[in-house]
Amino acid sequence: MTLGSLKHHEYNLGPILPNLAEGPQALSLAEQIATQLAESIINDEYAPGARIHEVAVSKEFQVSRGPVREALRILENAGLVTIQPRRGAIVSNLTVEEVDDTFEIRAVLVGLAARRLARNIASTDLAQIEERIARLQDLTTQADQDAARYVGISQELSFLLCAGTGSERLTSIVYSLFHQTIRYTRIGLSTPERRKTSAKTWAKLLANIQAGAEDEAEKTARELVGHSRAMAIETLRKEQRAD
Template sequence: MDFLLARGPAGTRAASYAGPLLLSMRLLTFIQLRATVRLPNRLTRRVMARNAAIPPESPAASGGGSRDPESGPLTLSLPEQIAARLSERIIAGAYPPGQRIMEQVVSDEFAVSRGPVREALRLLEKDGLVTILPRRGAQVTSLSIDEVREIFNIRAVLNGLRDRGLAEDPDRARVLPRLEAEVEALARLVREQGAYVETVFRLNRFLNGHTRNGRLRTILSALALQTLRYSRLGLSTESRRRQSIRNWQRLVKAVRDGDGEEAQRAAERRVRDSRDAAIRELEKQGKT
């Protein structure tokens, strides 16, 4: 779907660990999810703009989500649309780590001036997806195995805190039906890597949106995009996806029982299993 037809109104590795909340929208653009959680200000606007473009018959439109009835039609700026398309390619591996992204090539492809392309690349740099180097321009960020390990370790701890908080929340019934439904969907999608990863992201986003810790929510959202390429690697086999489902099922039971400690253990185990599998795949590819 070429959503660039509908135009709206007109670097460093260390920074990649704390990209802005805007990056979650561009991740949603990649997997074409529907918004079901109220998100803050600019992110809500951008999520809803993208969701509005999904036709009713598309797989994403039947993915279990629903539009926020309080939000009207919204649009993305042209740089945001370009950034969304480029992030899609980076996450899917069409632009591998280390590849340069030439402004003029992107400008010619989308029939736009270089100004919006330059701004789109700045957005991706804030997201940690590209690095802009003096006299070399933008290139896809490449993480070493040690850096992948570090980010997954951070995610494991933060997801554990999030899920423990949800399980111990007296109002946890507000998340349980959706959590149960999404985990049941995962069990049905175990043979489909792409759909499985999309559903995992949708579920994590839902849980992020219901944590009462706003800073935790922001950091988790920022880390999601940076690790998606590697999460896909970590869920590349059916046996790994079945292992993942078991950990999600443990979380469902823990939330139902109000067992915060078990919820935390399940979350940490889930992320660390993904970390270990991703690193094994990277090592097979000769990465260091």
């Protein structure tokens, strides 16, 4: 596995591990490995529940197990893996209830970001958000392969929203929650109709922020994430019944 081996998704923008890239200091081996593993997990190269063997990773990156163990702890921070003492690390495998839960928490936090931006937003941030929302419209017509790209831009938008508030903490948490359920977000936005509804809500959110309507902005943001959530859960339950 190398840096350029992204499989079926290509968006690569935004910090995958927001806690890391804070200074110009060189990343340690552990952090480099964590970053690459994080990309692999987010790009579905590991199945949920799959075990991550320390020796396998250390061979792959040609390092000793020390940095690998540290990398796994970093990924645990990001919610991407679960570490069980003496049993190793597995790619986080959420139940339907946990997926639902994660979406709801994210909805509330994005709501907070929206509220803050409605109160006060920098014009440069606003412009970037506008540009992304315009691009969303173009991805609501074609077939399913647009889903991944749409979700990629959604991710950028979530990032811009949070980062625009100036809170690294909020950004970090929302990103973590986003990544934990990105697989299900893709599922939820798999049809053009669903993406159309989503894009409309994004536009409404933008209008609320521009109007400085704090309460409305928060509500719309919750609605926005809530929509993805409902779609994802619905599909998940169907899949579950099919098994």
